Amino acid sequence: MTAPALLAIDWGTTRFRAYLLDSAGTVLEHVASDDGIMAVKPGGFPAVLVIRCGMWLARHPDLPVIMAGMVGSRNGWVEATYRQTPATARDLADAMLAVDIGNGRMARIVPGLSTRDATGAPDVMRGEETLALGAGIENGIVILPGTHSKWVQITNGDITGFASFMTGEFYATLLGHTILGKLREEPDDPSGFDRGLAAAQRSGGLTHQAFAARTSVLLGDMSGHAVAPFLSGLLIGSEVDAGLGLAQTDGEIVLIAEGDIAAAYTRALAARGKRSCTLATEGCFTAGLARLLDASTSTIKA
């Protein structure tokens, strides 16, 4: 077995994931649990780290430890102030915040990023900066679908801007609490997705097209089984249209996603004439942290 070179920790709102990586970024061992930051009491972070990774820390006393994600938020271990775009990997690496994980040993927390669009409207992300760097592209867009989807612009390998969309949260909320949810029948009919994609390009906007879905069911134009996929297509289509409008789209388009979500965004992009490739979240995370370790100008070790 090759020697471990980094303990990479993805510490999010609901999940804790730790990876022991070798110098090539290969995962040697890993652990995951439900110790997301919401489940950790104030001051309880060092203890959770020891419970989940104590054996590795003891076995490898000089191993660098880097954490990313909501662990660096106001409700996390400690708040790592957002760094502004544009940001190189080195900028982010040198802005990492050191925290004592016991007996004077230090770990680093990757800061999130903030940006402002042309109108001055602010945006933030935390955790996605690491994934986006891990996608490894020189020029293009990295799309991270989710509750709050992110579109990250990469220029010459640096993060030069990004935009968030509440796509996942709108989907769950509208389906859970409006007349659209009442009309939904299961199992879902996936053909509704393409209808939603098409509706996203019609005039009237989201609130009009969402009502049209309701009316289509009422008048027998569309089955209740198509309602949820329609809403998904409408929201993802709207996100893709807006994202392509905001971004420089002459480079690569990389999706960091899995399964149905990856398929849905690939289909939505293809419907707009855009080819994309999909990378798995875990691989981008470990590659992103390995890249930050390499980029750091200071020595990161225990």
Next chain:
Amino acid sequence: MTAPALLAIDWGTTRFRAYLLDSAGTVLEHVASDDGIMAVKPGGFPAVLVIRCGMWLARHPDLPVIMAGMVGSRNGWVEATYRQTPATARDLADAMLAVDIGNGRMARIVPGLSTRDATGAPDVMRGEETLALGAGIENGIVILPGTHSKWVQITNGDITGFASFMTGEFYATLLGHTILGKLREEPDDPSGFDRGLAAAQRSGGLTHQAFAARTSVLLGDMSGHAVAPFLSGLLIGSEVDAGLGLAQTDGEIVLIAEGDIAAAYTRALAARGKRSCTLATEGCFTAGLARLLDASTSTIKA
């Protein structure tokens, strides 16, 4: 006292309102209760009508009775099939559905309207057709804000098209069930409304601008007190921009609304350079039904 000429009933989802009108459309007497159609058991509609209006019906055995609203829906007294646009007042009057209200006496139910936009997407309304006719304009747009706002196009006095927007339902749902609601502080700071109106015209769409509101609070750019008014401005601004894009806007713009809602839409329209006038719902309803009574080519009486 002048003689009653019409018993006009606005029977909606949650409220029952009846007006005894003279031949000039003036309200002589009125009654209101919580006997909306959701509170009435199947088959229970004639009994509710007698409880609320029995004295009037007995006193005026020849009085025409016309009902509008959700009473004509699938879950109402009886389903009055949607009439398609374009529709004149006479079209709607002659399509009224007669129902027996006891001892062979008949009342009429105004049908709702359906329409299709240029792409074939359907839309429906029920109750708003009567209000829109009651606005009494020859050419222009009648806007009926609400849970499902309606923009009704009037051409030469006829209803030639309309569009719905889930503005009110989106507002309540997003504020009630997303991170935006968690950030809201009360009392509301009304200055957020204009910020939302401005955001509606920026790129990125609803899901992006809604997230920007959250970020603005997080970064201290905006107070939590401005969140709800911001969301209101964002949604109403989006509706107004889309509505003005769909409609012929060279005629009058009439709002049928009250209080804060009327003020919000007036402000949103003014921000887009459009003057509007506001009419009260009750007056439009009674005027609309009086107009339908006049327009009918058949004799409407008991």
